Amino acid sequence: MSIQKNSQLLHTQFLKKEKKVSVQVISTQIFILIAFLLLWEVSSRLKWVDPLIFSYPSKIWTYLVSAFSDGSIYPHIGATVLESVVGFILGTGVGILIATFLWWFPFWARVIDPFLVVLNSMPKIALGPILIVMLGPGIQSIIVITLLVTVIITTINIYNRFRETEQGYLKVVQTFGASRIQQFSYVVVPSAIPTMISALKVNVGLSWIGVIVGEFLVAKEGLGYLIIYGFQVFNFTLVLSTLFIIAIVATLMYQAVNIFERKITQGWREH
Amino acid sequence: MPKKDNMLTVKELSHTFINKSGTFHALEGINLEVKKGDFITFVGPSGCGKTTLLNIIVGFLTATEGELLLDNKPLVLGSDQVGYMQQQDFLFPWRSIIDNVLIGYQIKGDKKKDKLNEAKRLLEELELGEIAHKYPHQLSGGMRQRVALARTLITNPNLLLLDEPFSALDMHIKIQLEQLVRGTLKKLGKTAILVTHDIGEAVAISDSIYIFAKAPGRIVKQITIPEELASLDPYESRKHPLYNQYFDEIWTYLDQSEQLRR
Numbered sequence: 001m002s003i004q005k006n007s008q009l010l011h012t013q014f015l016k017k018e019k020k021v022s023v024q025v026i027s028t029q030i031f032i033l034i035a036f037l038l039l040w041e042v043s044s045r046l047k048w049v050d051p052l053i054f055s056y057p058s059k060i061w062t063y064l065v066s067a068f069s070d071g072s073i074y075p076h077i078g079a080t081v082l083e084s085v086v087g088f089i090l091g092t093g094v095g096i097l098i099a100t101f102l103w104w105f106p107f108w109a110r111v112i113d114p115f116l117v118v119l120n121s122m123p124k125i126a127l128g129p130i131l132i133v134m135l136g137p138g139i140q141s142i143i144v145i146t147l148l149v150t151v152i153i154t155t156i157n158i159y160n161r162f163r164e165t166e167q168g169y170l171k172v173v174q175t176f177g178a179s180r181i182q183q184f185s186y187v188v189v190p191s192a193i194p195t196m197i198s199a200l201k202v203n204v205g206l207s208w209i210g211v212i213v214g215e216f217l218v219a220k221e222g223l224g225y226l227i228i229y230g231f232q233v234f235n236f237t238l239v240l241s242t243l244f245i246i247a248i249v250a251t252l253m254y255q256a257v258n259i260f261e262r263k264i265t266q267g268w269r270e271h
Numbered sequence: 272m273p274k275k276d277n278m279l280t281v282k283e284l285s286h287t288f289i290n291k292s293g294t295f296h297a298l299e300g301i302n303l304e305v306k307k308g309d310f311i312t313f314v315g316p317s318g319c320g321k322t323t324l325l326n327i328i329v330g331f332l333t334a335t336e337g338e339l340l341l342d343n344k345p346l347v348l349g350s351d352q353v354g355y356m357q358q359q360d361f362l363f364p365w366r367s368i369i370d371n372v373l374i375g376y377q378i379k380g381d382k383k384k385d386k387l388n389e390a391k392r393l394l395e396e397l398e399l400g401e402i403a404h405k406y407p408h409q410l411s412g413g414m415r416q417r418v419a420l421a422r423t424l425i426t427n428p429n430l431l432l433l434d435e436p437f438s439a440l441d442m443h444i445k446i447q448l449e450q451l452v453r454g455t456l457k458k459l460g461k462t463a464i465l466v467t468h469d470i471g472e473a474v475a476i477s478d479s480i481y482i483f484a485k486a487p488g489r490i491v492k493q494i495t496i497p498e499e500l501a502s503l504d505p506y507e508s509r510k511h512p513l514y515n516q517y518f519d520e521i522w523t524y525l526d527q528s529e530q531l532r533r
Contacts, residue, residue, distance in 0.1 A: 168361040175329060176378040176426060177349025186374065190365045268365045268406045 055237040063241045073245070079222040080211055081249060083139060087146025088207035092200050094147065095154025102155070103162040103188065104180075116156055124148040125210070128217050137218035146210030150203040161195040162188050197261045204254050208246070223249075277343070278430055278462040279305040279328065284337030286323060297323045299487040301337065305462060307429075310453060312465045312477040314521060316528075320488020321466045322434060328464065329355050329432050341430065351379075354428030358435040360419040362407040368418055369394070369403040375426040386425070393421050397451070413444035420452060424459075431456060431463040437472060449476050449505040470525070474517045475505040482521060484528035492524050 037057045044051040067073040102109040128145055135141045169187045178186065215224025223242050230238030281303035288295040298320040305311055313321040326332045328339065330348025339346045341353070362371050369390055376386045394400050397417050407415055416436060423431065436452070437445045453476050456463050467473055473480050478501045482492040500513045508514055 166361070168357055168359055169363065171329075171331065171355065171357065172361050172422075173374065173378060174331070174348060175353060175355040176375040177351075178378045182378050186378065187363070190363065193365070265365070268408070 052234070053236050055240050059237045060241045060244065063237050064244070067241070076221050076223055076226055077245065077249060079139070079219070080215065080224065080246075081253075083142050083214070083222065084146065084204075084207040084211040084253070087143050087210055088150060088200070088203040090143065091147050091150025091203050091207065092154055092196070095151045095199065096158055096196065098151070098155045099159035099162055100184075102159045103184070109159065109163075116152060120152045120156060124152070125213050128213065132218055141218055142211055142214030142222075145214040146207045149210040150206045153206075154199045154203060157199055158192060158195055161192045165191055193265065197257070197265075200257050200260075201254065204250070204257055208250050212246070276307050277304050278307045278309075278341070279303065279464075280338075280340040280343075281324075281328075282338040282340075284324075284327070284334050284339065286320070286327060286332065286334045286336075296487040298327075298334070299489045301490060303481070303490075305430075305464065307462055308457075308460050309478045310456065310463045310465070310476060311479045311481065312467060312473040313481050313483060314467060314470060314473045314525075315483030315488075316485055316525065317468065318488075319483035319485040321483045323488065325432055325434055325464065325466050329353060351426060352429050354423040354426065354431045356416075356419055356423050356431070356433045356436040358439055360407075360412075360415040362415055362418055362422075364407050367404050367406055368399065368410075371407065371418060372421045372425055375422060379426065390421075390425055393425055394418075397421050397455070411444075412440055413448055416440065416448055417451065420455070424455070429462060431461055433463060433465040435467055436465075438467065438469065445472075446506055446509075453505055470518055470521050471509065471514075472505075473521065474500075474514055475508040477501070480517075480521065482524045482528075491528055494520065 040054070041057050043049045044054055044056045102112065125145065127148060128141075131144050131148075132141045135144060165188050169191060170183055173183055173186055211222070212224035212227070215222040216228045219225040223246050226242040227239050230236065230242065281301055284298060284301040285296075286298040288297055301324060313324065315321050323332065327334050328346070330346055330350070330353070341350070346353075362368075363374070366374070369387075372390045372394065373386060376390075391400065391403065394403055397420065399414065399417055399421065402410065402414070407418070410418070419436070433452070437448055440448060449472065452463075465473075465476065474496065478496055480494045480496065481490050482494070483489065484491045494517065496517060497513065500508055500511055500517070503511060
């Protein structure tokens, strides 16, 4: 009885302590954020830094409020989100397809290996100008740039995972007479799902690079276009506000992938 | 006693591994006859080819020389006759327990629904009925290996090939599982071949033991365990006076083959 009571007490104390630490962490985070914004505002106003480049948090806030309330920002967010979602899904999907091909034909995997290594070390963004001439300025070029940025690394990572599938699992299905397709679908693919999801996560980040640079080069709308436009008319309030929106939207996208991950691995992994 | 048929016949089998760095002579002149319903064990030092021989019998490897007959027919990987268990359970973490057990049926293309009841019955029999819908990470090592046994048994193989399935477990769980495996296989009239490096386990569980030596891997001695000891279950068997006698005999053979190499 007394032991039970005591352990209950210990548990309550433990929870209290945990909660206290959490509160401290969050309040410190908020404090740092506010201090940073204040320091920024003051530095700009007192001309410690050049307000033309660094703008003011208050001006950025005013711009954000007006851009969202008059709705002028939405087409830009929509265009960029569309491009990057299509880009990273396409990049991941095509990467998985190529990895499947390489797993299926080990001869071709050996043949292609050095080419993959070279392509992977090359900055794919540099192909931008060629693509734009080939495909014309527009969303199609931006999506292909994004695809190129993501597809090689995805192929390499997922192919390696396929190849390193635990022999013991393969032996289990082989003794039941599994065909190569069955081995692939029952063992190789499911055991690579965590790798596929981490590829998806990496590609969310990479696709933003592809999209923003692509928009720098060709676009008439989109968040990358706003940045380059702001730069051309020397409106750095617009540049910084857009950066802020990008940070928020990219984070939301990353969280969406996290939720997707939890959905499909539900049950078979401890969280 | 009526003469039992051969489940497995191995004639003059040799195996050589070939890779970039050269060749390795793993098995030499192996002859074996395994009768239906027998529980036999391969013991020997590591590197003696006992696991290689098991892998050849499963069909993972093709022997470079010799003949292998399973129920008087040539052997192929993935036949309905053979079931296989490994040291690790290799349960698929993305499948629930019942789905793990059903994978054999799924691969062989049978309708899952018809077999669901059979899988449930088998899980009940192995005292796993309650956990059918859990996932492997929620189970202990001994339970997981029991699920692996159910998964192997569900397609109703006649020859069970066991590659050290007990060796990663704690002593108590290990003997419990030995009891369960041996009991279940005897009840169902299955033939089994166990690979182990544990002499005590070999004596306690087998009807017949093959002792291997290495360089090249070969069988140096076959010992038949007398009915008196073989009829006992693995736990009782360990307490029988004959148990120590056979333990010592195998020990001596292993010592000798070790000394021969020096």
